[in-house]
Amino acid sequence: MKFQTLKVLSIAAFASGLFLSCAQTKSATASNTKTQTSQSGKVVPTNLKWSERMLLSEMNRFPKAWMLDFNKEPRWAYPAAIVLEGAEQLYAKTGNKEYYEYISNFGDTMVKEDGSIVSYELDKHNIDYLNCGNVLLYLYGKEKKPKYLKALQTLRYQIETMPRTKEGGFWHKKIYPHQMWLDGLYMGEPFYANYTKEFSKGAEAEKAYNDVVNQFDLIQKNLLDKKTGLLYHAWDESKEQAWANKETGLSPNFWGRAMGWYGMAMVDVLDFLPKDHPGRAKIIGYIKSYTDAIIKVQDQETGLWYQVLDKGGEKGNYTEASASSMFVYTMIKAVNKGYLPKSYKAVAQKGYDGILKNLISVDENGVVNLNRCCAVAGLGGKPYRSGTYEYYVNEEIRSNDPKGTGPFILASLEFEK
Template sequence: MKSLKLITVLILSLSVFSCKEKVKKAGEKDTAVNTSNHIISSDLKWSERMLLSEMNRFPESWMLDFHDKPKWSYPNGLVLNAAKRVYDQTGKEKYYDYIYGYPDTMINPDGSIKTYSLEKQNLDMLKSGDVLLYVYEKTGEERFKNAIELLRSQIDTQPRTSEGGFWHKKRYPHQMWLDGLFMAEPFYAAYTQKYSEGETANKAYADIINQFDLIQKHSYDSKTGLLYHGWDESKEQIWADKETGVSPNFWSRAMGWYGMALVDVLDYIPENQEGKDRLIKYLNQFAEAIVNVQDEETGLWYQVLDQGDREGNYLEATGSSMFAYTLAKGVNDGYLPEKYLDVAKKAFRGITENLISIEENGVINLNQCCAVAGLSADRDGSFDYYINEQKRSNDPKGTGAFILTSLELDK
């Protein structure tokens, strides 16, 4: 009887295994990567430890940013761009499988993108295009190229200010936000480098540089060297100054988006392109300005950058990680003086000593992240607004930047 039961169990087990194999098509990748039963070694570099921690929290890459169902969104693009650099450095296939899992889930056979709407003209939706460029180059799958072209078509139809600046979203008329530079320009520049030539490429590069020129023209504060979060050309928004159109404060992560946009776009702009020298100038101004508001004791930055002594303000993880990355990459790429590498190291040390907690299984957490902030009728850009937005641990806008910083400092 016992032998019969054992045989029955074995048959059932083989049947289940056979069914699973039938579901999985030939050559199909296992895109769900489960690290939950593994210990994350402290001997690994911080970049790999954080990526493994993200994979532990979000076993499938569409789950990044705490999604409970697949969604085309920008935080996935940020973390997976960081993951591709970890994969390029380590060659570990589980990292590539994790990256591939997102576009594999989100891109339909015809190249349409699940949950994406071209009509919304939302710059945020271009960020994950960077991942599509990467996996298309690796796989040659036509659906990825079609999706890339769909996202690129948004740039041609994006509403613009009178001087050619992209509106952040169709439903945010006449507004440029610092966030938008990071969401759109690296994808736009990478696409141009890969697929455009001659006068078409020159016009695209000039258009990209113009976005930075306009932000500098309208959002730059000459007294501090910092940039305001948003600018409304119409000056009609509740948060917009009636004379200048700018929002009232310097938000840490908005400045972080802008810094990362600069160092990432510079990877693709040709050396002889008119205006590249201006981008380098903007980056140097940026570096000087953020060092002036860096917390001397911890090396971190406050949620509202220039008001660290005000009650309620706090040392914020996502902006601090973004600044450290911008400075480290700027030095490594030869655009910033060496002295800023020490600033980046101090910031990264401040993050690991003050904002990182480690679980028994080695999973690391990045704490004190602002979950989200923006500008709208009920988001007035005031000091009180920024400091009272939700805080959470492991926001991907911070973990992604943390991985990128670690990789730059490893150099």
């Protein structure tokens, strides 16, 4: 990808975010407008930690949390939940009510009084829909609003009705039959385990936790490349998709962010899995083999990771922000939690320093940007996405994608502990 192309896309993405921010100025709440000034005259004070600087920058770009991911109208979509998880932790750390209001306003906007969720469609059986449920679990714990409980029960019902592979693995979406994607483990399993911890007991809870662990077992069984230790983006049990290997059902490449989703899924789901559950030891083992594999494909010069992980030297490939942030978050959280030896912190630090040096830029007003994020990538659909190397390296690149800024905030928080 030529530098000029990256620069143009980055400017376009920033301009888009600026337009959205300006358009919302009149409707922004008084608390949100506080983020736009400081004693230093900066929109975002430069004397704060990186986690807070990035969250305040996101709140400046997207005065309403539903606007994250450059949305022009409220939409139930997973990227907001990642940034809001960072907001939850920063509210707990700082007590800044602006952060809580940012989260709370999202819930109030997205969930109607009858418990229905804006733009949500149960019959699509889209596993992506589950991730924002973590925001509602947080808000219900704080506010006990009946509408959040009703919405949470709807999301839990979706889990019960999700179509599955023969071995019990969740399809990624109803429109992607017989397919498990790495992305889906992050979208579904932390919420599934979190909900179970809050609302289920006894045999019901044990069954759910076993189901959660089984999803990781199936990913390891069906998507792992034993030679490299990396995992392919997706697997088609039916082997019918054009992108699927006719013998294995696997997609053809190791996409950086797909691997990033999987790493975050593992370290996050352990927050909710009981200490005495036998699945914990298995998942911690998966984290170790996973981390060893991604270390082998880390770019030694920058400390970053490539869009297509194992093809760093090939034409068009580039070091990508969201995957790099996700890998760093996975590793440093795993070290902090004791899942990985402390020696792995140096690798995470190298990656984090690489992000700060190569992918972060700061505007004159203090607003922080995360550059070189892949906007989106998937498989199948219309127009058809083939999963080839050329497909991945030619998807849109933009700045300040929440699939990168969210993990960056979370990684920063782990380093700041």
